[in-house]
Amino acid sequence: MRVKVSRKAHxxxxxxxxxxxxxxxxxxxxxxxxxNPNYHGHNYELIVSVTGEIDxxxxxxxxxxxxxxxxxxxxxxxxxxxNLNVEVHEFKTLNPTAENIAVVIFDKLKPHLDATMxxxxxxxxxxxxxVTYSG
Amino acid sequence: MRVKVSRKAHxxxxxxxxxxxxxxxxxxxxxxxxxNPNYHGHNYELIVSVTGEIDxxxxxxxxxxxxxxxxxxxxxxxxxxxNLNVEVHEFKTLNPTAENIAVVIFDKLKPHLDATMxxxxxxxxxxxxxVTYSG
Amino acid sequence: MRVKVSRKAHxxxxxxxxxxxxxxxxxxxxxxxxxNPNYHGHNYELIVSVTGEIDxxxxxxxxxxxxxxxxxxxxxxxxxxxNLNVEVHEFKTLNPTAENIAVVIFDKLKPHLDATMxxxxxxxxxxxxxVTYSG
Amino acid sequence: MRVKVSRKAHxxxxxxxxxxxxxxxxxxxxxxxxxNPNYHGHNYELIVSVTGEIDxxxxxxxxxxxxxxxxxxxxxxxxxxxNLNVEVHEFKTLNPTAENIAVVIFDKLKPHLDATMxxxxxxxxxxxxxVTYSG
Amino acid sequence: MRVKVSRKAHxxxxxxxxxxxxxxxxxxxxxxxxxNPNYHGHNYELIVSVTGEIDxxxxxxxxxxxxxxxxxxxxxxxxxxxNLNVEVHEFKTLNPTAENIAVVIFDKLKPHLDATMxxxxxxxxxxxxxVTYSG
Amino acid sequence: MRVKVSRKAHxxxxxxxxxxxxxxxxxxxxxxxxxNPNYHGHNYELIVSVTGEIDxxxxxxxxxxxxxxxxxxxxxxxxxxxNLNVEVHEFKTLNPTAENIAVVIFDKLKPHLDATMxxxxxxxxxxxxxVTYSG
Numbered sequence: 185m186r187v188k189v190s191r192k193a194h195x196x197x198x199x200x201x202x203x204x205x206x207x208x209x210x211x212x213x214x215x216x217x218x219x220n221p222n223y224h225g226h227n228y229e230l231i232v233s234v235t236g237e238i239d240x241x242x243x244x245x246x247x248x249x250x251x252x253x254x255x256x257x258x259x260x261x262x263x264x265x266x267n268l269n270v271e272v273h274e275f276k277t278l279n280p281t282a283e284n285i286a287v288v289i290f291d292k293l294k295p296h297l298d299a300t301m302x303x304x305x306x307x308x309x310x311x312x313x314x315v316t317y318s319g
Numbered sequence: 320m321r322v323k324v325s326r327k328a329h330x331x332x333x334x335x336x337x338x339x340x341x342x343x344x345x346x347x348x349x350x351x352x353x354x355n356p357n358y359h360g361h362n363y364e365l366i367v368s369v370t371g372e373i374d375x376x377x378x379x380x381x382x383x384x385x386x387x388x389x390x391x392x393x394x395x396x397x398x399x400x401x402n403l404n405v406e407v408h409e410f411k412t413l414n415p416t417a418e419n420i421a422v423v424i425f426d427k428l429k430p431h432l433d434a435t436m437x438x439x440x441x442x443x444x445x446x447x448x449x450v451t452y453s454g
Numbered sequence: 455m456r457v458k459v460s461r462k463a464h465x466x467x468x469x470x471x472x473x474x475x476x477x478x479x480x481x482x483x484x485x486x487x488x489x490n491p492n493y494h495g496h497n498y499e500l501i502v503s504v505t506g507e508i509d510x511x512x513x514x515x516x517x518x519x520x521x522x523x524x525x526x527x528x529x530x531x532x533x534x535x536x537n538l539n540v541e542v543h544e545f546k547t548l549n550p551t552a553e554n555i556a557v558v559i560f561d562k563l564k565p566h567l568d569a570t571m572x573x574x575x576x577x578x579x580x581x582x583x584x585v586t587y588s589g
Numbered sequence: 590m591r592v593k594v595s596r597k598a599h600x601x602x603x604x605x606x607x608x609x610x611x612x613x614x615x616x617x618x619x620x621x622x623x624x625n626p627n628y629h630g631h632n633y634e635l636i637v638s639v640t641g642e643i644d645x646x647x648x649x650x651x652x653x654x655x656x657x658x659x660x661x662x663x664x665x666x667x668x669x670x671x672n673l674n675v676e677v678h679e680f681k682t683l684n685p686t687a688e689n690i691a692v693v694i695f696d697k698l699k700p701h702l703d704a705t706m707x708x709x710x711x712x713x714x715x716x717x718x719x720v721t722y723s724g
Numbered sequence: 725m726r727v728k729v730s731r732k733a734h735x736x737x738x739x740x741x742x743x744x745x746x747x748x749x750x751x752x753x754x755x756x757x758x759x760n761p762n763y764h765g766h767n768y769e770l771i772v773s774v775t776g777e778i779d780x781x782x783x784x785x786x787x788x789x790x791x792x793x794x795x796x797x798x799x800x801x802x803x804x805x806x807n808l809n810v811e812v813h814e815f816k817t818l819n820p821t822a823e824n825i826a827v828v829i830f831d832k833l834k835p836h837l838d839a840t841m842x843x844x845x846x847x848x849x850x851x852x853x854x855v856t857y858s859g
Numbered sequence: 860m861r862v863k864v865s866r867k868a869h870x871x872x873x874x875x876x877x878x879x880x881x882x883x884x885x886x887x888x889x890x891x892x893x894x895n896p897n898y899h900g901h902n903y904e905l906i907v908s909v910t911g912e913i914d915x916x917x918x919x920x921x922x923x924x925x926x927x928x929x930x931x932x933x934x935x936x937x938x939x940x941x942n943l944n945v946e947v948h949e950f951k952t953l954n955p956t957a958e959n960i961a962v963v964i965f966d967k968l969k970p971h972l973d974a975t976m977x978x979x980x981x982x983x984x985x986x987x988x989x990v991t992y993s994g
Contacts, residue, residue, distance in 0.1 A: 187418045188451040196985065198873040198900040198942075201648070214647060216654065222942035225873040225900005227985050233451075238422070242349060243336070243414035248448050249351065267873075267897035279648035283592045287643070310871065310902050313653050316593040316638075322688045323721040331580065333468040333495040333537075357537035360468040360495005362580050368721075377619060378606070378686035383718050384621065402468075402492035445466065445497050457958045458991040471783070484782060486789065503991075512889060513876070513956035518988050519891065551783035553727045583788050586728040586773075601850065603738040603765040603807075627807035630738040630765005632850050672738075672762035715736065715767050741918070754917060756924065819918035823862045827913070853923050856863040856908075 188304070189245045190233040193255045195264035198225040199280040223267060228285070229308035230259065232293065236301040246301070258292045282309040286317040294319070323439070324380045325368040328390045330399035333360040334415040358402060363420070364443035365394065367428065371436040381436070393427045417444040421452040429454070458574070459515045460503040463525045465534035468495040469550040493537060498555070499578035500529065502563065506571040516571070528562045552579040556587040564589070593709070594650045595638040598660045600669035603630040604685040628672060633690070634713035635664065637698065641706040651706070663697045687714040691722040699724070728844070729785045730773040733795045735804035738765040739820040763807060768825070769848035770799065772833065776841040786841070798832045822849040826857040834859070863979070864920045865908040868930045870939035873900040874955040898942060903960070904983035905934065907968065911976040921976070933967045957984040961992040969994070 201218040202211040211219045218224070232255055236245045266272055268280040274288045286307045294303055308314040336353040337346040346354045353359070367390055371380045401407055403415040409423045421442045429438050443449040471488040472481040481489045488494070502525055506515045536542055538550040544558045556577045564573055578584040606623040607616040616624045623629070637660055641650045671677055673685040679693045691712040699708050713719040741758040742751040751759045758764070772795055776785045806812055808820040814828045826847045834843050844858040876893040877886040886894045893899070907930055911920045941947055943955040949963045961982045969978055983989040 185422060185452070187421060189418065190449045190451070192447040194985070196899050196901055198898040203646075214652075217940035220940050220942065220946075222945045223873040223898050223900065224871050224940040224942065225898065226871055227902045229986075238416075238418045241338075243416035243419045245418055245450075247349075265892035265895055265899040267895065267899065270897045271895075281643075281648035283594065283643045283650055284648045286592060287590060310869070311904075312597040314595045315650075316595070317590075320692060320722070322691060324688065325719045325721070327717040329580070331494050331496055333493040352535035355535055355537065355541075357540045358468040358493050358495065359466050359535040359537065360493065361466055362497045364581075373686075373688045373692070376608075378684035378689045380688055380720075382619075400487035400490055400494040402490065402494065405492045406490075445464070446499075455962060455992070457961060459958065460989050460991070462987040473781075484787075508956075508958045508962070511878075513954035513959045515958055515990075517889075549783035551778075553729065553778045553785055554783045556727060557725060557778070582732040584730045585785075586730070587725075599850070601764050601766055603763040622805035625805055625807065625811075627810045628738040628763050628765065629736050629805040629807065630763065631736055632767045634851075670757035670760055670764040672760065672764065675762045676760075715734070716769075743916075754922075821913075821918035823864065823913045823920055824918045826862060827860060852867040854865050855920075856865070857860070 185238050186235055187238055187245050188233050188235040188302075189248065189251070190231055191248055191251045191255060193230045193232065193252070193260060194227060195230070195260050196225065196227050197263050197266050197268050198223040199268040199275075200224070201279055201281060203279065223269070226309050228263070229311075229314075230255070230289065231306040232289075233304040233306070234297060234301050235304070236298065246297075254293065254296055258296070259289055262292075282307055282313065282315045283317070286315045290317050290319060320373050321370055322373055322380050323368050323370040323437075324383065324386070325366055326383055326386045326390060328365045328367065328387070328395060329362060330365070330395050331360065331362050332398050332401050332403050333358040334403040334410075335359070336414055336416060338414065358404070361444050363398070364446075364449075365390070365424065366441040367424075368439040368441070369432060369436050370439070371433065381432075389428060389431055393431070394424055397427075417442055417448065417450045418452070421450045425452050425454060455508050456505055457508055457515050458503050458505040458572075459518065459521070460501055461518055461521045461525060463500045463502065463522070463530060464497060465500070465530050466495065466497050467533050467536050467538050468493040469538040469545075470494070471549055471551060473549065493539070496579050498533070499581075499584075500525070500559065501576040502559075503574040503576070504567060504571050505574070506568065516567075524563065524566055528566070529559055532562075552577055552583065552585045553587070556585045560587050560589060590643050591640055592643055592650050593638050593640040593707075594653065594656070595636055596653055596656045596660060598635045598637065598657070598665060599632060600635070600665050601630065601632050602668050602671050602673050603628040604673040604680075605629070606684055606686060608684065628674070631714050633668070634716075634719075635660070635694065636711040637694075638709040638711070639702060639706050640709070641703065651702075659698065659701055663701070664694055667697075687712055687718065687720045688722070691720045695722050695724060725778050726775055727778055727785050728773050728775040728842075729788065729791070730771055731788055731791045731795060733770045733772065733792070733800060735768050735770070735800050736765065737768060737803050737806050737808050738763040739808040739815075740764070741819055741821060743819065763809070766849050768803070769851075769854075770795070770829065771846040772829075773844040773846070774837060774841050775844070776838065786837075794833065794836055798836070799829055802832075822847055822853065822855045823857070826855045830857050830859060860913050861910055862913055862920050863908050863910040863977075864923065864926070865906055866923055866926045866930060868905045868907065868927070868935060869902060870905070870935050871900065871902050872938050872941050872943050873898040874943040874950075875899070876954055876956060878954065898944070901984050903938070904986075904989075905930070905964065906981040907964075908979040908981070909972060909976050910979070911973065921972075929968060929971055933971070934964055937967075957982055957988065957990045958992070961990045965992050965994060 336350040471485040606620040741755040848854040876890040
């Protein structure tokens, strides 16, 4: 009886999409508005899902309070109200696209979970654009 | 051409998380606020999805009115405006966590569906916490 | 330049609608399913709005962190994961309908606000039913 | 590192469910209100998801602007503010159920995507009814 | 203690915006896509709000079940799965814009309410466009 | 028959709350996380409402396409994917709080509307915080 448990969270951040090894013109052509050198930002909505067996003792796959606190310490405290390019070390050499942010979040959370559990990260960059990564 | 058809429903209920074979202190430590002996409650939002072949005669996988009525008779009438611990027999010996409620709903609906169809149950306990079970 | 600033919050609670001075039959006739003596419950969604002048120094009508903390201390800590009838003193002699809960929340918050500010409370009992009270 | 990127879109359309080779009574029995010969309509909400490798150069699976424009030219311009039965050639001989519309959208989009990418179409006919098709 | 109680409902319908006394070209210029002679349609979301005194006996402004049933008999049964232009008599000589539909709904509901109560109708034609009418 | 017509829009932007005439410590104390000198950002959701008489000729208060285009030219093109502090001249000497942004949007839109019409601006800075301004 494997069940997936999901928890929503969110953080606000500024970012800019660009490659420092490209010319301004090339960055503009590929990344358009998202390349604004003065940054823009988003309310990122995050859904973290963990799949595992129901513990017959508690009826939980995982205590949602533990998952909530894990998201808070690993993601919210690291990303919320931050400039991703400037202040979050993973994005100093990695373009902070929604895809890459989802992978970084996955990699930060995975080591804290029981190895028998599956992890999925869904990240909304806007209410109309989102990405899903599960390793 | 297998397609998944999904129908949303909801029910309001009271519950309490605890194990009668544990001390009050142990229940409090594991279940925290959810262990309140006077109960608390939720607006449970439910998404039931059935996956099967499109019937070439009707263009339906399944008549959504049939699915809606099945959810009503099997889930809403059994759970809505009820105290899950006290009034729903499945939870007299089973802790009504979101995970266990989803499994019980799955087990109640599955026998009513064609054996070639797959079933998935998503249950939101709050807008921020939900679980998914597909057998 | 009066602006209304709004903050969403939520709490989960159990309740029951009934009058102790009525017979069971009369309570059943008037309150129907909501009269279940074993209680049922809701995820109450709350929107608290404060209207006032923008402070020209800060650009704020009111620091939203202050409003968030006020809602937490006055409403969430008093109502969340509680049985309203049994554990919240205001409802020991007052039927916990959405209307009455909204008035109680208004009366709890109002004394903490500057007298020049207007207050509005919107309370969703379910995603389809809600009430609005502004004194 | 395969990631799923999702884009929401919408279109409004009229339709009617029926089979021309059936009697009015038979159509009424099977399709009920949806068989109204004068048509009814929906705000269809569409989620198109493409799964592929993250391009290490851009950090994108696919430029969301390209996906947005593809949905616009293939789906929105073909279906929006249209009568599906009368004006959209795919439904001249195919019942425009949500299931069939999702398959038609899938078949229109798939040839425009890189063959290594997976496609999923989610179509909400109403906020409570939706279908998912992934080939 | 006047409180506003609100109830959400919905209906699906086809419509077309045009004036029979105008040329096709004039209708096209003013109503654009909405003038499609083959009709298009919407999932109309409706919020009906009634403002009145809390009845000290029940704690209700109005029994929401009564309001729900009133919306069902006056609005849903008259409009749901209908072609507004062809099948709803109010729109035989009145253009079924969102504004006019809201006024018609208001006029249908108002006589059923206590004269001391205020009525407000909010009608979403799409998730991005809506209108509000309160007499 | 005055009706309020409402249109939703959105824009993404970076901003920072601070006063250049205050010390870093004072800015930190008053604006907290929002004072990050490297900026953070939001998906601002905007609802613009115009109240006026229904034009008996068209059934419109105002053509929603005109309102949509006005919001696009006055707000979205000026603010979307921008750094409000650095790139939007109104905020060069005005703190871009949600309150102030709403007032600026109001002042940009008002001159384009018929003088008999009322205007209301609702601006969501996050899904949980929003402001309303109507002049």
